[in-house]
Structures are given as structure tokens and as C-alpha cells.
Amino acid sequence: MTKKKQSRGEAPARLETQLCFAIYGAAHALTRTYKPLLEPLGLTYPQYLVMLVLWEEDDQSVRAIGDRLGLDSGTLSPLLKRLEQGGLVSRKRDSQDERLVRISLTQKGQDLASQAIDVTRAIAEATQCSLEEMEGLRDRVRALTGRLQEQQPT
Amino acid sequence: MTKKKQSRGEAPARLETQLCFAIYGAAHALTRTYKPLLEPLGLTYPQYLVMLVLWEEDDQSVRAIGDRLGLDSGTLSPLLKRLEQGGLVSRKRDSQDERLVRISLTQKGQDLASQAIDVTRAIAEATQCSLEEMEGLRDRVRALTGRLQEQQPT
DNA sequence: GGCAATTAGATTGCGCGCAATAGAATTTTG
DNA sequence: CAAAATTCTATTGCGCGCAATCTAATTGCC
Numbered sequence: 001m002t003k004k005k006q007s008r009g010e011a012p013a014r015l016e017t018q019l020c021f022a023i024y025g026a027a028h029a030l031t032r033t034y035k036p037l038l039e040p041l042g043l044t045y046p047q048y049l050v051m052l053v054l055w056e057e058d059d060q061s062v063r064a065i066g067d068r069l070g071l072d073s074g075t076l077s078p079l080l081k082r083l084e085q086g087g088l089v090s091r092k093r094d095s096q097d098e099r100l101v102r103i104s105l106t107q108k109g110q111d112l113a114s115q116a117i118d119v120t121r122a123i124a125e126a127t128q129c130s131l132e133e134m135e136g137l138r139d140r141v142r143a144l145t146g147r148l149q150e151q152q153p154t
Numbered sequence: 155m156t157k158k159k160q161s162r163g164e165a166p167a168r169l170e171t172q173l174c175f176a177i178y179g180a181a182h183a184l185t186r187t188y189k190p191l192l193e194p195l196g197l198t199y200p201q202y203l204v205m206l207v208l209w210e211e212d213d214q215s216v217r218a219i220g221d222r223l224g225l226d227s228g229t230l231s232p233l234l235k236r237l238e239q240g241g242l243v244s245r246k247r248d249s250q251d252e253r254l255v256r257i258s259l260t261q262k263g264q265d266l267a268s269q270a271i272d273v274t275r276a277i278a279e280a281t282q283c284s285l286e287e288m289e290g291l292r293d294r295v296r297a298l299t300g301r302l303q304e305q306q307p308t
Numbered sequence: 309g310g311c312a313a314t315t316a317g318a319t320t321g322c323g324c325g326c327a328a329t330a331g332a333a334t335t336t337t338g
Numbered sequence: 339c340a341a342a343a344t345t346c347t348a349t350t351g352c353g354c355g356c357a358a359t360c361t362a363a364t365t366g367c368c
Contacts, residue, residue, distance in 0.1 A: 012270040015206050015222065019292040020184050020277060024203075025224055026295050027181035028355080029302040030174050035356095046324060049178075052169050062347065068169065070179055073347050075325050082323085099333050099346040116166040123174060128301045137298065138173040140291050141180045147282045148183040182325080189326095200354060216317060227317050229355050236353080253316040253363045 023141070033126050037119045041112060042086055046071070047079060048116070054089065055113045059104045061094070088112065177295070187280050191273045195266060196240055200225070201233060202270070204257075208243065209267045213258045215248070242266065 015021050034045045043051065046069075053068050054060065066076050080103060083089045088109035094100035127134065169175050188199045197205065200223075207222050208214065220230050234257060237243045242263035248254035281288065 010268075010271055012206055012209055012267060013274045014210060015203070017292075019281065019283070019288050019295070020188070021203065022292045022295040022299070023177060023180050023184060024199075026177050026299045026302075028224060029299045029306075030177060031355090032306060033302050034174070044323065045178075049169070049175065052166055055166055056168060063345085070182055071324090072326065074327075074349080075323095077348055079324075097334070097346085101347065113166060114164070117164055120167045126302060126305055127173065127298060129173070129298070133294075134173050137291075137294050138171075138176045140287075141173070141176040141295075144281060144283070144291065145176070145180045145183045148180075148187050148280055151280055152183075152186060185325090198353065217315090225354090226356065228319080228357075229353095231318055233354075251316085251364070255317065 019144075033123065034119070037122050041115055041119070046075070047083060048119070050076070050079065050083065051088065051109065051112065051116065054103065054105050054109065055116070058110075059102055061100045061102055063100075065103060083109075173298075187277065188273070191276050195269055195273070200229070201237055202273070204230070204233065204237065205242065205263065205266065205270065208257065208259050208263065209270070212264075213256055215254045215256055217254075219257060237263075 031045045034048070038045060038048050041048070049069055050065055053065050062073060062076055062080065066072055080089065080091060084091055087106055090104050090106055091101050092104070094102050124134075129137070185199045188202070192199060192202050195202070203223055204219055207219050216227060216230055216234065220226055234243065234245060238245055241260055244258050244260055245255050246258070248256050278288075283291070
């Protein structure tokens with residue numbers, strides 16, 4: 001027998017034991033849950049997130065939206081074009097600083113907010129979490145994300 | 155003033171309060187953390203997951219791998235072709251049931267397992283979680299995923 | 309045996325997610 | 339003030355993730 005590197009139990013961890021895989025699976029399960037709820041609004045989940053940002057504060061730059069969501073222009077530029085095509089937002093260069101593209105809600109985009117409330121409620125129901133459970137889990141997940149981001153090059 | 159639908163605080167929930175967004179962000183942070191670790195092995199994170207499945211048990215059908223990871227053939231077929239191109243797996247039709255494509259590790263694929271151990275260790279370190287914290291969070295996230303999946307059509 | 313239903317996998321099309329690059333506008337610096 | 343560095347957005351290319359569709363193989367049913 002030639003020697004093997006994974007003698008003495010030295011093998012990669014089993015899939016099911018890994019927190020990372022659990023989060024990966026949860027993220028997929030969430031977008032699958034959102035999909036039928038967002039379909040009537042004509043939105044994907046990332047598009048819905050952009051709309052949430054704009055409903056909170058209208059007329060933001062691409063960069064500001066990206067900072068909020070952790071997405072870059074490579075993702076947002078085409079996504080915002082699709083929202084514009086759908087008539088939900090408008091994109092205009094800032095007159096002060098021509099580098100900026102300001103994203104604003106159209107009337108149609110503003111009106112969509114009322115329907116989004118039902119989505120929030122439906123999701124909360126689907127998770128079947130108590131408020132305390134939801135907040136506890138959320139804060140722990142956010143803490144983990146924070147620790148991971150600290151160690152990133154930038 | 156015309157009436158507004160979102161009077162009386164009826165607005166979509168703020169981004170930061172949402173568990174879903176926390177998980178969405180954590181998933182991105184995780185793949186960003188994995189990326190530099192997996193690059194030397196020539197793997198993406200989903201490819202790494204497939205390899206984990208095969209290191210646990212070699213010679214599985216596409217469907218078996220997909221069930222384990224929650225992915226369908228639309229995702230796996232091209233992914234497995236890339237692994238085959240990289241010389242890590244081979245794909246052969248099952249002689250008993252010609253519908254099945256059995257995925258097996260090549261020698262190179264088997265040998266990669268030893269390097270993967272370091273990835274597991276590095277990630278565990280990056281999360282800065284105690285074992286208890288990790289397991290607790292993992293189980294809660296898995297429970298949430300389970301509740302969400304229960305409500306899916308199938 | 310023979311036809312319908314099922315199963316497995318591949319393919320196509322679309323929307324992220326991100327690295328890398330490019331280009332225009334602005335700010336900094338000498 | 340001019341050159342250099344920085345900032346902001348868009349574009350390209352690649353790899354998922356998934357719905358929808360297709361083909362081939364197998365199983366069920368009569």
C-alpha cells in the first residue's frame with residue numbers, strides 16, 4: 001500500500017456538517033420562495049432589493065445602491081436597464097457631477113411599493129419564525145458576514 | 155393631497171431588518187472568501203461542492219449529485235463538463251441503465267482531496283466561530299431552509 | 309409484445325455576480 | 339494651470355441557477 005495523504009481521518013469535511021453549505025442552501029431556498037411572490041410584480045429578487053433601496057430613499061447613484069447591496073456596476077448596470085425598460089425607474093446623469101447616474105423611481109415604480117408590502121408579509125409567514133427567532137438568526141448571520149468581510153483584501 | 159397607499163406606516167420592511175437579505179449577503183461573503191482559497195485548486199465553489207460529494211462517495215449519477223446539492227441538470231451538465239475538461243472527473247453512461255451518466259473521480263480528482271483539507275481549515279478559521287456557535291447557527295439555518303422547502307410545490 | 313407514462317440527462321435562454329477593462333469626468337498635485 | 343491619480347459607470351466574458359424543452363432509455367400497463 002502506498003501512503004495516502006488522508007490517512008488518520010484527514011479528509012475534507014462532510015457536506016452536511018458545513019455551515020457554508022447550509023447558508024448556500026438557505027439562499028437558494030429563499031430565492032425560490034420569493035420567486036412566485038415577486039413574479040406578479042415583474043421583479044426578480046435582486047431587482048426587488050434595488051426597489052427596496054429606492055423606496056427607502058429615492059434618487060440615488062448607482063454606486064450608492066451598490067454599496068447598500070454589496071453589488072458592483074457589472075451587476076447593477078444591466079439590472080437597472082431592465083428596471084428602466086420595465087418602466088419602474090429612470091436613469092439620468094447628474095448635472096453637477098457627470099460621472100454619476102442617478103436612479104429615480106417613476107410613478108409606476110412608486111406605486112409598486114404598496115404591493116411589495118404583501119411580499120414582506122408572505123415571506124415572514126413562510127419562514128415560520130417568531131420575531132425573536134428571526135432577529136436572533138439575522139444578527140448572528142450578519143455578525144458572521146461581518147467577520148468574513150473583515151478578512152477580505154478590501 | 156391625494157391619498158397614498160402607504161399611509162399609517164404601511165411600507166415594505168427596511169433592508170437591514172430582513173433575515174433574507176442577511177442570508178443573501180452571507181452567501182456572497184462566503185463565496186468571496188472561498189474564491190482565493192479554491193483558485194489554486196482550479197475550482198469554483200459549486201465545483202468544490204460537487205467534488206466534496208464525490209470524495210465522500212465516488213461514481214455517482216448526475217441526479218444523485220444534484221439531489222445532494224439541490225441543483226438540476228441545467229446547472230450540473232455544463233459544470234461537470236468543465237470538471238471533465240479539467241481532468242478531475244470522467245463521465246460514462248451506465249451499462250445497466252443507459253439513461254444514467256455516472257461521474258467518477260480521475261486519479262487527479264482523487265489526489266485533489268488532500269489539498270481540500272486546507273480549504274476546510276482556512277474557512278473554519280475565517281468564520282472565527284467556535285464549534286458550538288458554528289453548529290448552532292448551522293442547525294438553525296438548516297431548520298429555516300427545511301421550513302421554506304416544505305412550502306414549495308415540490 | 310406494444311403503447312403510454314416516466315425518468316435521466318442535455319440544451320437553450322435569461323438573469324445574476326464578479327473580475328477585468330475601458331472611457332469619461334473630476335480631483336489632486338506639482 | 340497642466341499632468342497624474344482617482345472616481346464613476348458601462349461593457350465583456352465566464353460561471354452559475356433555473357425554467358422550459360428535447361431526446362433517448364426504461365418501466366408500467368393492457
